[in-house]
Amino acid sequence: MAGISSCTLPMPEIAGHFLLRRDITFLNHGSFGACPRPVFEAYQHWQRLIEDQPVEFFGRRISGLLAEARARLARFIGAASGEVVFVPNVTYAMNIVARSVDLRPGDEVLGTGHEYGAIERAWRYVCEQRGAIYVPHPIHLPVERLEDVEEQIWSGVSHRTKVITLSHITSPTALVLPVAAICRRARAAGIISVIDGAHAPGQIDLDMQAIGADFYGGNCHKWLCAPKGAGFLYARPDRQAMLEPLIVSWGWRAREPGGSTFLDYYEWMGTDDPSAFLSVPAAIDFQTTHDWPSVRQACHTLLVTSSQRMAELTGIHALTPETTDWWVQMRALPLPPCDPQRLQARLWDEFKVEVPCFVWNGVPLVRISIQVYNKPEDIDRLLMGLQAIMP
């Protein structure tokens, strides 16, 4: 019984830790995450500690503290600690890589039509500057087999492809892409692989070794539930020398070089609050303590039934098969023809349901996130709102 109930939402003991307003229906963990109290308290405790003696903290303690936090994060994602640096978010991480790749006129950067707008902009920006071409290759939906997705992506590769950049879990469509397979083929073909893992840490198990990407950026403030502004850039050791500093600071031509230029370049970008980085171990501890594999399973189970109920309401089938191979705690479901922006606003204004609705590729979608603080009643309320608002 304990086993079953621990795999079903609601999970009030864990949900009670989150700081979200209780009077709303929050189905958008995916955009900015949410932070539970023990992690948030660790965050604000670090800030208080800094103010105790800022010179002691930044002058003598910070390197050791960051190294510890980085080691914990590295272990969590299956990397060595010298392969990871903290950055505020994936946008930042991807900018480092995009700025550093030696793109030449005519080179191609291959993305999918499912990439995140900010990251796509970073690649388009450097491509324009250097006469290279960003190719947003389509993945047509629905597809039935992951192998077909792999083939669709790979069919975008040409002899000019220098970089493949793709999301581990796509933002608009919430698809888990077959990144390991693509990275393996990219490596064999001499193509640089760059993965946008904004939605991955905490939602799926990560093993940098197994994924085999050259570069991987992740957010800890989304599904790992760390405070805002905690992300990372992973770089394979044999690719680190390729990277240029983004914010040039003391670490470029460092007077006292640290472990590597990779760490020197990105660890210190001028005075800022490092508390979000230092709270990542607390976020890992929180999920470990609360048996996160069961939490994920419970969230997924609710999302399965939610999808079914949505399909019954809309009469439209999902774009992906019913399996965790494709999606875990977040899913984008098609809506009947509507103005999704207005729908989203009315869901919030009239029903206090927070969920993103938008048009992607001409299709109106609602992207539902299920986190441990959600419960079946949240879906009731979403469906009630949709029924009331939609024609």
Place this chain on the structure above:
Amino acid sequence: MAGISSCTLPMPEIAGHFLLRRDITFLNHGSFGACPRPVFEAYQHWQRLIEDQPVEFFGRRISGLLAEARARLARFIGAASGEVVFVPNVTYAMNIVARSVDLRPGDEVLGTGHEYGAIERAWRYVCEQRGAIYVPHPIHLPVERLEDVEEQIWSGVSHRTKVITLSHITSPTALVLPVAAICRRARAAGIISVIDGAHAPGQIDLDMQAIGADFYGGNCHKWLCAPKGAGFLYARPDRQAMLEPLIVSWGWRAREPGGSTFLDYYEWMGTDDPSAFLSVPAAIDFQTTHDWPSVRQACHTLLVTSSQRMAELTGIHALTPETTDWWVQMRALPLPPCDPQRLQARLWDEFKVEVPCFVWNGVPLVRISIQVYNKPEDIDRLLMGLQAIMP
């Protein structure tokens, strides 16, 4: 009497707001600042508010909140609100500018020999990439007249000078440089002026209009006592089009452009905690409420007598005349021959005196910062420590 006492340290009513350890002698406000409780509480309150409903905050409220905070900051520094963006720190601000200047082979970037190492690195980095030359022009000390400093700096200008970059208050030597005069001459000569104001906001009154720089970066977390990670970049309206994005995100080729590309490029760099930015008005309020001109005067007065006592101890004269035209709450004073790194460590370890000691241009210096939480006894303790340690 009230007038007199309000212009003399100690000022226990104001000092009591600071979060610094009480059992130490903290004479290094300059490196990372220190934040008083009302400002720190505003900071952590914003963070709590974000966690209430992150999508409401980041999706619907943030633009308006940032605009308000930016307007307050702009007024504080004598700028229009469209001329300022928040960035974490001056290093970040100066990187934006250095990356954006269209430097050509042979162009010169003129700095002084008193610039901050991280900023100098940013300029050297872009110069190396583009075949330009960074010129760290000396300002010899002691000098007696500010006009001489102006001439010394200007004598570094050649027909190849494209940029002049200098500190408003220098980091190693704590000198207030005649930036308005240099900016005026630079403008007349068609040279881009870029001011590193890391130590200026809160320590001296700022009027961007009067200074006349093309670009000015400031830290709010130092002398304005804001939380760590609050800085700004000011850009003259007629120079804003020159700037390129640094972290390319949604604001480049924005789908819904805001007030200007200047704001679009730098306001949103991916999810991060904006609470330090939003707390800048609280920092301004704190200094306004507590009659900061008097505080500064009191700090300066203590620094004058401290300098005299230091000169008596060391037998070495200061490098600058005794006037606020040259320095305000921070001063670098020469030490007899010594190992300053070891001296600094022993001052902390044995006397719990936190003060930076270092070699600059072959001269060992101690840089004393006086902030409202300091008192004459702090200088007693510094002198006691120096006497005990130095030969």
